[in-house]
Amino acid sequence: MTTAPQTTPIATDLAVLDLLLQLIAGTYRSPADALRDDLASGALAEACSALAEALDLDAPGFQAPVWTTLQAAYVDLFVSSGNGVAAPPYVGYAIDGELMGPSAQLLGAAFSDHGIELQDAWSDLPDHVAAVAEGGTLLAHSARPEAAHALLEGYLAPWFERYATAIEAKDVSGFYAPMTKFLQAAIKEVTREARS
């Protein structure tokens, strides 16, 4: 069994890693009241600024979008689109080109291995990018930063590599494109620093 991240030195600040994973989870979950509140209160922008500052990146320059526009953009980009979904939000699909394929199976087993379980109320696939990011925050908070980092590098980063360009090209909300660009840059920076 090969588990490359096991031997990777973890130099990442746990709080930074946690915030990055939270932002991924919050951005790509189905837009609901919590996201609307975090947008309206400025909490999301503040969190982005904090992460940008920590990683020496430019914060994403998004304006709070019209809520219905954001909702429609989410469906168009990630759920069902008249023009074809730009970014199926499943990390295993990004890796394997197959739903519930080997990577998704492996991911589910690994979460289970770490005592992290799928909630009954969750109605989407277990390897939805938001769900995986949430799992990462649980790992981070369970003092398993090495596992959280491996999750980020092994499963989330490939999804961004696969779909970031398409999201940036097709987003009409003015939210998902800058957030995706920012989060992808943050992943690269966190990964780079972890390996340094």
Place this chain on the structure above:
Amino acid sequence: MKLGRRDFIKLSCATVGALAVGSTAKAQLFPGGFPNPFRPPPGKWFEGDVTTSYSYCEMCFWKCGMKVSVEGGKVRKVDGYVENPKSRGMLCPRGQAAPATTYDPDRLKKPLIRVEGSERGAGQYREASWDEAFDYIAEKMFAIRDEHGTESVAFMGHGTGDEWFASYLPGAWGTPNAAKPSVSLCTAPRETASVYTFGRGIAGHEQIDWDETDYIVLIGHHIGEDTHNTQLQQFAQALTRGAELVVVDPRFSVAAAKAKDWLPIKPATDTALLLAWINVLIEEEIYDAEYVEKYTLGFEQLAEHAAQYTPEWAEAITEIPADTIRRIAREMAAHAPRAVLPVGRHVVWYGHDDSHRMRALYFVNILLGNYGMPGGYFLCDAPIVDTFPAPELPLAPAAGGCGSGPVEVGDSPFRPSVDRGKFFGTATSVQEFIEPMITGEPYPVKGLFAYGVNLFHSIPMVERTKEALRHLDLYVAIDILPMEHVMWADVILPECTFLERHDDLNLVAHKTPFIQARFPAVEPMYDSKPAWWIARELGIKLGLGEYFPWEDIEEYLDRRLSSIGSSLEAMAEQGTIVRRGRPYIADWERLNRNPFDTPSGQLEFYSERFAEAGLDPLPVFIDPMEGPSGYYRLLYGRSPVHTFARTHNNAVLMEMESENSVWLNTREAERLGVSHLEYVYLENQDGVVEGPVRANVTERIRQDCVYITHGYGHKAPLMKLANGRGASDTHLQTRYDLDPYSGGAGLRNNWVRIVPGAPDPQHKPIAQLVRERSQA
């Protein structure tokens, strides 16, 4: 790299609710940490974790019994099983490809509501909870009811779940405007003709006694192309056994290639041929006189009527030599009663002529003495299983169905359906619901549910359908894939695939009647739900909860099965319960019972009911509609690896057949300068253009017609494999002719011209598209 302000920031939106830390200790599969997906551990960590469950297939509507194997929480394999009479241990390619539909990444995933202010067809949606979606629908339905009445909501359904959406829920809500394309766009003429001839419907499993027959005459019946699993198995076995085959078809079909005689009939003249065969059988006194004497009514009228339809008369119409007509009739008689003219399924060809043709076909069989006899048509009834105890519905369902006869509508407090009075039959006619959505006549239809019906690939006059959708106050689509028409809906409700759900029991009228059950092999993916659940939850929102007194489908099924001394648990162990049938007249006579439920109790050549309604009581030939000069009659049929327009986003099946082609006679191709496999356009008599589509230049079709397989030509970018491949016959069907008996829409009344010089669309190989599909 440090956060400047505080160590941990907590975002509300980051609580997704997908995962949580559990309380149970875990075995350490990955003791080193988190496995790298690009360097996975060797071997299958879930090896040995295999479960199987019973289901019946939904990839076409033959509904073969199948066993579903699940490994690691994913469906890996489906197989037929020998105890099931519909599969007999085998599945066709479509059945085998079922998992590819379940794991199709383009599937509908969550309830969606059209963004307020966006146009229908613009495809702008927001996610909604099921509760919100039901509230939205209920509010609109109540508004329509208050302004126009309950009848102004129409329902259309196709597939196993259509019983909920085209029968039960409309009956509970109170609208007679519920229809299935499997009736008026498929079987209606054969069912109307059958009921008024035999006193019995044909049923979903055409009751041909293949195992006993010695002589088969197929009329426009594309066995081998229109593939129904066991029908094809039994047909092939009959030929292997030595049964002789005659094929009547303008096209040298796959079946024709197995025939001893191919009769390339002029399109739209089949009734003339059948009438001539009736003439020969009677004039030469080679019909089964004893059978006719014992079991039929109206023979004298038929004999007098058929005297005019000589083979010479038919030759001038059909272009089949009179001598050939006589020879085949004599051969049929020589093999009777083990000679059979099987009834096809899709029989809405020319409209005005269709019920006449079906009646004439049945009459030839009766004259051969084969109805209810070995080697002819067997008799069958569906097993009886009690319904779940519930209050009687306010309105009896009248959608009919594939295999069900016309439904008699008695006294009702509701207005009759919008198609009432247009034709004799009483099953509703799906295409006749469209015009009232536009005109408001005879009364407005303002709401529409489409369950599993592809409105733009089944109902003719597609632009009229789109125009009708624009006039609605509510349009709800319930489906699995984002077909073109789905993305016009106000509310989209995602149904799970058949591998993920229970459905109602399938009660099959068969030589050995049987009951088969469907069990979910895996949990529904995404936020998709089964039809029974959607109908029940919506029914409750509409205040119709009393009609859905069961808590869940398990209770519903178990209660039904208890009426036959079985249970859901028992069905989980066996999948199918097979009964003994009474396939032959002798089986009924031993019980002193009459199988013919006609007014006379006899097989009726002459129909008093038709006469009373001002219709021809005996079948006649009516000159077909003609087309413009320089155009070819557009014929269409099925692909053995696709079902309707449903399977064209299935990677496995598209790999087998990814686009259709237009069959064009060699001499016509030469005249037009079209070469084999060249891309052309098809333009119909009303200027509608389809394609590019490849030309299949062949001697295997007459010069006066062309042929394409149905279901291609999708115009849905979100169906990434299906989009833009081939030509759609439905889009070219801008006119149809209504059968005055059954309400069927004759679809072969359209003509096309060939427009050479279409560009090669440079379609990518399906395997490449599959790879690219995950790469945005």
